[in-house]
Amino acid sequence: MTALVRMRLIAFAGSGRVVAPAILSLAVLGVLYGGGSSLAAPVYGYSATIFFPVLAWLVKLLLDTEPDVQRRLARIAVGPRRESLAGLLAATLAGLLLCAFAMAAPLLVGAIRGPEPGTTEPPLLTGILLGALAHLLALAAALALGALSSRVVAGTLSKGLMILVGGAILVIILGLSRSIAPWLVPPVMATARALNADTLPDAARVALLTAWTAAWCLITLTAYARLRTRRA
Amino acid sequence: MRFEDVWFRYARRADWTLSAVDVAIRPGETVVVLGRNGAGKSTLLQLAAGVLSSVRGRVTDRPDVVGWVPERFPADQPFTAEQYLRRMADIRGGSGVDEWFERLKFAEHRHTRLADLSKGTAQKVGVVQALLLRPGLLVLDEPWEGLDAVARELIPDIVAEVTAAGGAVLVSDHRGEIARLPEAIRWTVADNTVRPGDPEPDDGATDGATGGGSGGGSGGGEVIIEIAARRSDADRTMAELRDSGHRVLGVRTEHQR
Numbered sequence: 227m228t229a230l231v232r233m234r235l236i237a238f239a240g241s242g243r244v245v246a247p248a249i250l251s252l253a254v255l256g257v258l259y260g261g262g263s264s265l266a267a268p269v270y271g272y273s274a275t276i277f278f279p280v281l282a283w284l285v286k287l288l289l290d291t292e293p294d295v296q297r298r299l300a301r302i303a304v305g306p307r308r309e310s311l312a313g314l315l316a317a318t319l320a321g322l323l324l325c326a327f328a329m330a331a332p333l334l335v336g337a338i339r340g341p342e343p344g345t346t347e348p349p350l351l352t353g354i355l356l357g358a359l360a361h362l363l364a365l366a367a368a369l370a371l372g373a374l375s376s377r378v379v380a381g382t383l384s385k386g387l388m389i390l391v392g393g394a395i396l397v398i399i400l401g402l403s404r405s406i407a408p409w410l411v412p413p414v415m416a417t418a419r420a421l422n423a424d425t426l427p428d429a430a431r432v433a434l435l436t437a438w439t440a441a442w443c444l445i446t447l448t449a450y451a452r453l454r455t456r457r458a
Numbered sequence: 459m460r461f462e463d464v465w466f467r468y469a470r471r472a473d474w475t476l477s478a479v480d481v482a483i484r485p486g487e488t489v490v491v492l493g494r495n496g497a498g499k500s501t502l503l504q505l506a507a508g509v510l511s512s513v514r515g516r517v518t519d520r521p522d523v524v525g526w527v528p529e530r531f532p533a534d535q536p537f538t539a540e541q542y543l544r545r546m547a548d549i550r551g552g553s554g555v556d557e558w559f560e561r562l563k564f565a566e567h568r569h570t571r572l573a574d575l576s577k578g579t580a581q582k583v584g585v586v587q588a589l590l591l592r593p594g595l596l597v598l599d600e601p602w603e604g605l606d607a608v609a610r611e612l613i614p615d616i617v618a619e620v621t622a623a624g625g626a627v628l629v630s631d632h633r634g635e636i637a638r639l640p641e642a643i644r645w646t647v648a649d650n651t652v653r654p655g656d657p658e659p660d661d662g663a664t665d666g667a668t669g670g671g672s673g674g675g676s677g678g679g680e681v682i683i684e685i686a687a688r689r690s691d692a693d694r695t696m697a698e699l700r701d702s703g704h705r706v707l708g709v710r711t712e713h714q715r
Contacts, residue, residue: 229545229549230549232545233545236536240537241536292535293535295530295532296535298509299526299528302507302524
């Protein structure tokens with residue numbers, strides 16, 4: 227299966243489809259880190275939220291790179307389960323790379339500062355670790371949304387885009403602090419709010435956000451796997 | 459491998475493409491699937507290969523290793539022919555890429571990008587990827603389409619090798635190339651189902667022809683005779699053949715045999 231993951235990543239990079247999300251990411255980074263510096267947690271909280279739709283799009287692009295017939299050839303070669311798992315793994319690896327890039331950029335351009343001496347501001351490492359978690363949670367949610375919007379599941383490009391864009395908008399609207407049904411969507415916005423609060427989230431809050439994302443992804447990816455048993 | 463009352467349709471509210479299919483193919487057998495364009499040959503082949511799954515009924519005893527040669531090779535991929543085949547060999551755990559380049563005589567296209575290959579050469583890549591592991595079931599969807607003379611002659615040999623090793627082969631054919639596989643069993647796809655035997659004359663008798671060996675006993679039985687004519691006589695020869703009531707199925711030039 228690693229051979230299939232590798233083939234898909236190389237095809238994605240080689241097909242040039244990787245260029246569009248890369249340029250968008252650079253633009254986003256330019257807007258985010260145009261000037262000034264702040265603590266790591268709020269910076270990464272914003273970053274994870276803004277990169278969530280970019281990551282979901284990246285996942286969809288990667289899963290859609292392979293022609294339908296080639297995907298079916300892969301399905302025959304490794305079996306249906308490993309074929310769809312290989313797609314998710316390849317998308318996860320590409321997403322991790324983008325997350326690493328998104329996290330390294332503010333450190334490199336000096337947009338993140340350490341705590342002021344004599345204040346109760348949290349140490350730099352805590353902020354970075356929380357930021358990494360926020361990006362991982364965003365990536366997990368993006369993986370699930372991107373997979374559901376992929377061509378093999380959605381059928382047509384327009385339906386796929388509708389799922390992708392509609393899903394991303396719902397994540398934002400239902401994720402607002404006065405939302406009536408925040409549980410319907412992954413806690414991308416809730417995570418950003420937790421990292422922007424005056425006091426950093428405690429372990430219980432972090433565990434809740436993680437479990438919430440995990441539950442949402444489990445349900446969505448199970449639906450994806452079930453749809454994929456019929457849709458090759 | 460056995461189709462047990464298999465029904466298939468492409469969408470929930472669509473008409474059945476195939477219904478009540480109940481046929482079996484045993485190891486070592488070759489089955490040629492005949493039928494008009496759009497009758498459901500490709501669908502049947504994809505159900506056999508495991509690309510599609512039946513809506514009702516099931517396909518049982520499918521061998522572990524299946525080779526599928528799709529009707530059109532997906533050339534829109536950023537690999538050269540060799541890169542692609544090596545990656546597919548890695549994925550399948552197969553080997554022998556170099557020998558296949560030699561055997562199908564397209565070693566000069568090793569480093570050509572898939573998208574730049576001619577249709578026939580891309581089809582060769584499609585054939586090779588299905589044979590990187592010796593298949594227990596080889597499914598060939600119109601394998602002769604676009605292939606040059608050398609490769610067309612090789613298909614029967616490849617089929618014979620697979621069946622000799624205990625594999626089963628399922629081939630679809632609407633060009634009447636079946637004469638190249640005289641031992642094959644025939645299935646006909648018509649009226650949304652599959653039955654053993656040649657098409658009836660009313661089935662539209664396939665686009666090409668129904669193959670040889672039946673001695674004309676079933677009324678619509680025809681044999682394919684390949685003839686060679688001088689280039690300058692080609693038009694006249696075709697006209698004469700048509701006048702004598704024969705159907706001309708195709709004309710090709712052969713640079714080498």
